[in-house]
Amino acid sequence: MNALTLPDIAAQASRQALPLEWVGMCGIALPVVFEGQRLSAKADAGVSLDNGEARGIHMSRLYLALETLEHESLSPALLRNVLQRFLDSHDGLSNAAYLRIHADLLLNRPALVSPLAGWKTYPISIEARLENTVFHVELKIEVPYSSTCPCSAALSRQLIQQQFIDDFANHPLQHADVLAWLGSSKGIIATPHSQRSTAHLQLHLDDFLDELPLIAVINDAEAALGTAVQTAVKRADEQAFALANGQNLMFCEDAARRLNLALKRSPGIRAFHLRVVHAESLHAHDAVAESRWNGVIR
Template sequence: MNTPLPDVASSEFSQSLLPLDWVGMRGIDIPLILDEPGVGAPIHARADLQVDLPMPQIKGIHMSRLYTLLDRFAEHHAVSPASLAALLQLMVSSHADCHSSQASVRLSFDLLSKRPALITQGLSGWKSYPVVVEAQWREGRLALTVSVDVTYSSTCPCSAALSRQLLEQAFTGHFGSGSVDADAVATWLRRNGSHATPHSQRSVARVQVNVDEDAERLGLLGLIDVIEDALGTPVQTAVKRADEQAFARLNGQNLMYVEDAARKVQQALTGRFAASSVSVRHFESLHPHDAVASASYSGMSPARGQFA
């Protein structure tokens, strides 16, 4: 039982002497604690871990070392910019014999947050926000981005205008010209106010921002609040009739094309982050295809193909 086990990665050379940008593992299941206010319980995350392999003659990295570092990290640390920077530095130092100088960690998970109803006191429900955290250690510095998907409702301005025109025509056809009785109008509107209704649909905004390496926290819930406030129509969880009515009012007050949605969110992010990108998608109820728009600033390339 004391016979040494073969270590091909250390004892053999690669047949193709080429450096590799990244080598590692993808899709590791891991429980993590977030250093975020209001998020206490462990979350189920999937992690990707990689280091560079610049020396062509070295056959492979030590993947078990990376896995062990991640496991210890999850057991003893909450996820924050500082803890991620420490993990990345350990990943690099653990591969000094491979001459690695860069490391990358990608964490994906669903962030659950309890959101209150619009009107009804004491009523709330859980919403899930898909999140991706990407951290890299390059040239002795941390580069950190977070992205989050926020679901909202979008009502088409053109469809709303066309619906109002039909309602106006129906109103004129019924009452004609001249003065009308207010009670009669109110009764007619209750019966015919939905003579035509604009189309609306569930929509998704995917936002990616750069987080400062010196930031205390990732700021996920704060970012989500900024996005939902900018859009004005985030989807609701538990509702009663008063909440549904309030949601209908919000949709009527926040008519938006996909272009409007992208601009609203990007404008809300400007000045808050060093760089950001926004990609929105409206799952059209009028068409069998979707409408999309994207925006970015501060040198970031517009997000493309994020909804594939």
């Protein structure tokens, strides 16, 4: 008895001839490798359907082409290779291929003073596109940090000054008395408000890059802000963190400008869009600032 041929409905002609810009799958679970670290990721894989007569694409071919990501470290070359496999498997159907990878990058970060260290996650997305031999990659990175409001700090200092005037108005100033006052609850009668904040970075990479500069960009961003959130800490680290916040007072506008300048100095970035969000502790709403750079000569 002859085996029946399995039907291929996708190969049938479409009843309505119309090209489609993107067809594929979203949320594919798979492991990826980056800098020797195996990450749990979700991938969106797709191609254009330029042949409007075709009813559909071969999604299983896209799925199988993703297998390479399990064994090789993420790089622009690897991403291009996967996208080329998408197109080769859809010859005559598609001229453009797309791949988005979403994952959490785990980095071990040292404490500010003590020998402690701990792991911190950075949500990342890698978006790659290959269309008519033109290839480009974009990175999206979220960097958490702390921000202390300059206005709140100034108002707090004024209240402390007023309390000092009230407490020493009719008393001669003695070094020991002032030192004791500064160490008491009266010496810190008001504190500035701070909040956990997030920088959302979207980067368009240069075409010549051999590596994805994820860690370098994170390091540059945290250095520019000066107040990266911490993991494991001792009291000395907490004190150093308080000092860092006091020396890096910033509105969301300040943070956006710092990041703009830092990213312009980072090699391999052709253009970027950044968005900083300060989750206000004073208000029930967030303070937000955005900035773009479109590749003007450095």
